[in-house]
Structure formats: structure tokens, C-alpha cells
Amino acid sequence: MNPLLNKFETPFETAPFHLIKEEHFLPAIKEAIAQGKSEIEAIKNNPEAPDFGNTIEALERSGALANKISTIFFNLNSAETNDEIQKLAREISPLLTEYGNDILLDQELFEKIKIVYQSKNTYDLTPEAATLLDKTYKSFVRNGANLSAEDKEKLREIDKRKAELSLEFGEHLLKETNAYKMVISDENELEGLPDYIKEAAAMTAKEKGEEGKWVFTLDYPSYVPFMTYAKNRARREELFRVFSTRGFKNDENDNREIVKEIANLRFKRANLLGYKTHADFVLEERMAESPEKVTSFLTDMLNYAKPVAFKEVAEVTEYATKTEGLSDLQRWDFSYYSEKLKKERFAINDEILKPYFKLENVIDGVFKVANKLFGLSFKENKEIPVYHKEVTAYEVENKAGEHVAVFYADFFPRKGKRAGAWMTSFRGQKKQEGKEQRPHVSIVCNFTKPTETKPSLLTFNEVTTLFHEFGHALHGMLANGTYESLSGTSVYWDFVELPSQVLENWAYEKECLDMFASHYETGEKIPEELIRKIKESSNFLGGYQTVRQISFGLLDMGWHSGDPTGITDVYQFETETIKETELFPEVEGSLSSCAFAHIFQGGYSSGYYSYKWAEVLDADAFDFFKEKGIFDGETALLFQKHVLSAGGSEHPMVLYKRFRGKEPSIKPLLKRTGLIPSEN
Structure with a gap:
């Protein structure tokens, strides 16, 4: 009685997390792979002439069970993992890689696909x-269908090893993050930190067996506030050095x-398939x-951003010298002094803003935005099983009251969750034989936890992160395609960030903030003056942030x-690759x-540039919304x-031009980030 192999008898056929145990995954995956293989054999053995329906559509439908189970498994490995799941991942990943390669390297199957393709x-x-x-x-050709038998075997070995190494990389990172704690016993060392950060650190200390002290970790909600507010320079340096040497x-x-072996395997694989480099293959x-x-795009952006970034770093250095006599500004100083300068210049900081961004209110805010733009409504459903008690499940409906999607929200850091924020799906959308399968979408974040005296109050950066991931979620929830492999977020990587990044823009607009930003204690709406300051300060350090993103993009392309x-x-390789983006003295x-x-x-190799690329799209798209009104129904419908x-x-360019x-x-982005005057 393996629940993964039975029909899910749950609301909307959602994953039955309450029934699934670790020991169910491996036998279920093996059975699903066997089913998938038999579906492939049926396509190959079909005596009828190959056509679009019996070959291409049949292949698209095959492997549905393996896809369903592996999606659940790998989502848990990211959001609620443990030693047993990580051990299983090392067994399951090679099995799935081999299964995928068996299909993509099947010459008999490829010959049928080729016949259909040539008569398209x-x-x-x-x-x-x-x-x-x-x-x-193309997926067959790009995965070796035209290779010799010997080269196909080489490709299999490369793919298997790459899958193992990727898992190992992530496990190392998670172990190192979980293993480190900076324990502080003297409250004087916490000078500058807001009370909510100290309270959260005391709670972390309690959880980690250091009661009566304060503990800071490498998780972003702990690391970032410490680097931003802690006056103690030695402690900032200590934390920075541990973080930056993970x-x-x-x-x-x-x-x-x-990383060297992964890069070499990717290069070898690309060469085997007839491409000069891995980047040529991906792009x-x-x-x-x-x-x-x-490279040309990133270099052009760097030419606009670098002079502005140098000016910004000089301003922060001058401020640090003037206020505290610090002349040798280092990387571990920048967040601290830039935050102080921002507060002085704009009379705004996270401590002032956080009371207006109670997590529950911000969630309500993105729901209201989705309702005003796309007519969606969200209703919590406690009958839908979840994989952790902190996860909330919602059913989503459109204006007509029809079911659109299931939406899961998972917001706080914990031991079994990797760092960062992401959107994922437990089930995609598709139409088949007159029936439609609606998606099950999830966003996973690592926000500031509630404490014993305060609810979860978000920094403004966390607010925009929630809007960002919710933008991805909308892309998944509003999917309306026929084929799951082309549905929702299954788009080119440098297009996938458009829905997420464009939605961030609403978080800066009064018309939107007025709907949800209110003081968690008094209920008072966020003052208009604060909204003005949020907008005025939005491109503070725009040059610096742009150079930082370009640095990651160039490093990716370097590899x-x-x-x-x-x-x-x-x-040495990294230092040389990103030297043109360096704004501070080197930290050995x-x-x-x-x-x-x-x-x-993750999936961003040769694709990290896409964040910046998508920013060009999102700034241009939001310009269009602003022309008509940010909640204009006609623009939203487009x-x-x-x-x-x-x-x-x-x-994607065809689709974008239809919308726009x-x-x-590129101009709206350059203006928005302050890289060219807004009147240009």
C-alpha cells in the first residue's frame, strides 16, 4: 500500500504528505520508471506510421507517474530534507538520470520522432x-540522439556523474550553513542591532542549546541584519569571513x-554534442x-553602472570617515555604513518600515493584487495535507468561482530547508482528452520568524522577495496550455524572471501599499511620506547593486x-574573472x-545573466502598466x-511583443536604477 502509487484521495488530488514516508519513495520511483519505460515501448511498437499524435503527444504524456513522484521527492529535498532523504536522493538521482537518458538516447524512438519532424x-x-x-x-538531438553508441555511453556517464556532484555540492553547503553559529554572551556586542533582531537571536540561541545568549547563523534572516546593523566591526568581519568562505x-x-569537475563535465558534454562550450549549448x-x-549585454550594463557604483562606494567611504574616522572601508563595513547613510539621507530604514509589513498583511496584499489584476481569490483549506506544520495551503478560484490552482506557502527557515527563496510546483497544468489538470504551486522563503513578543515583521527586501516569488507563482497558477512541458514557468530561462520581477514594482506604489501596509499594533496605514521615501530610496546604491549582479553573471560565463x-x-580564476567588477580591496x-x-x-548555469536580462523586460513592461494605470484591467488581461x-x-519575444x-x-531600467537621468 504505497500512497505514491495510488490515486491521491485528497482535495484536488494534492500530495498526501500525511501518508508518505521516506521508505515509500525508492520503490515508487522504480515502479514509475518501469511504467514509463513500458509507455515508451508502446510508442516504439505501434505498427501505425509515426505521426504527431501517436509519437510526439504520446511521448509528452509518458512518464507522468515518474514526474509526479520525483517532483514531490525533490521538492521535499529542498524544503524539508533530512539525512534519510539526502541518502535517498543519491540513489534516486542516478536512476532518474539513467531513465531520462534511456529515452533520449533510444535510436528507434528517435527515428520515429525524426520522421514526424521531417514531415512537419x-x-x-x-x-x-x-x-x-x-x-x-531538439531535446533528443541536444541530448545525443545523433551520437555513436560509444559516445552515447560517454554521455550517460557524464550525466550520471554531474547529477551526483550537484547533490554533493548542495549537501556540503547545507551542512556548513547548519554547522556554524556565532555565539555572543556580552550584550554590549549587540550594539546597533534592533530589538527584534536581538530577540530572534536569543530565540535561535535557545533552539541551539545556548540559552541566555545570542546566536547568529549563516541563514539570510540572521546574517543580513547582523551585517547591516551591528556596530561591532570585529564581529562583522568574523561573520563575513565565515559566510564568504562557505x-x-x-x-x-x-x-x-x-565545481571544477562539474564545469569540466559540462564542457566535455557540450563538445561531445558538437558545441564549442557549455554556454553555447545552453544559450x-x-x-x-x-x-x-x-557578455556584450553584461559589459554594456557594466559601463553604465560602474562609474555610478564607484561614486556610491566613495560616498559611503566618505560618510564612514566623517562620522567614525574609518578610512579603510572593507566589504564587511559596506552594508553597515550604507544603511546608516541611507537612514540619514532618506530618514528611512527597516526598523521604521517593518512594523507596517506584518507577514500576514503582506500575504493578504499579494492576494489583493492578484484579485485586482487577474480576478483571483485565495481561501485557506486545512483539509489539504502539508509537508510541515508551518506550511499553509490555499485553494485558488477565478471571478466565476472556478477552481484555478492549489497554492502552498512556506515562509520560515528551519534545519531541513535550503537557504534563499523559490517557487516550485508539485503538479503542472495540462489538457488531455477533454480534461484539464490544474496546477499545485508552492513558494518557499526564509523570512524573519515571529518571536515570543512580535509577529513576523518583514524587511522591505523581504516584502519584494514575497512579491517576486508570488509573481512566479502566478505564472504557474494561471497556466493555460495543452502540454505540461510547455506550460506555466516552462519557458526560456531568460524569460522566466519577467513575471516575478515585474510584480515587485507594485510593492513600491502607494495605490498598492495602501491596500495592506498598516502598523501591526495600531492599524495605522503606512504614512504617505514613508511611501515617498521608499520610492526615493529605491535606487539608492543602484550602481553598486547592478555591478554586484553583473559580477555573478560574468563569473557564471567565466566558468x-x-x-x-x-x-x-x-x-585565482574567480579573482581574475571578476576583477573589472571589484569595488573594494581584495579579501584573501x-x-x-x-x-x-x-x-x-540549481538550473542557472550560463543563465545567471537572465536576472538582469529580465529586469530590462520588467522595467519596460511596468512602464506600460504605468501609462495605463497599475491596476488597468485591459493591460493586465494582455x-x-x-x-x-x-x-x-x-x-518569448513573439509573446512579449504581443503584450507590449x-x-x-533598456532605457526604463537605466532610469529606474539611476544609471541615467530620468528625464533622458
């Missing part, structure tokens, strides 16, 4: 169906050899198209747009690569129809 002009296909055919054929301490969690299926275009086989010293031993989970654990609901049904009426301009 004889079919009357919708644009979405044409995209599916093109994507299916995966680079010459111990059992060191990731240097892993063939991106809006940006080539490594040269990405993947050349031959990495000659990289022997990871530290500080390294990003060994903790760069986006590119070595965005829903051509972006959110369209998924990956057509090329023209190609995006």
Missing part, C-alpha cells in the same frame, strides 16, 4: 503543437574540486542566443563560456564559486493572456 509541414499544427514538435526533436575551508565540505535555447551576446580544463586554482580567501548554488546546484497563461507555447506592441527598451 504536412501537419496542420497550432503554434503550441509546432513548438512541442520542435522542442521534442565551501572553501579545506575541510570535508570544501566544494573546489566539485541556443535562450532569448540571448549566444555567449557573445550575453561556462570557455575551456575550464585549465582551471587549477578556483580562487573570500570566494563566491564554492557557494554559487544557482549555477552548480499580460495574463500573452505572458502568464501562454507559458512556453511560442518564442514592440520590443523592450
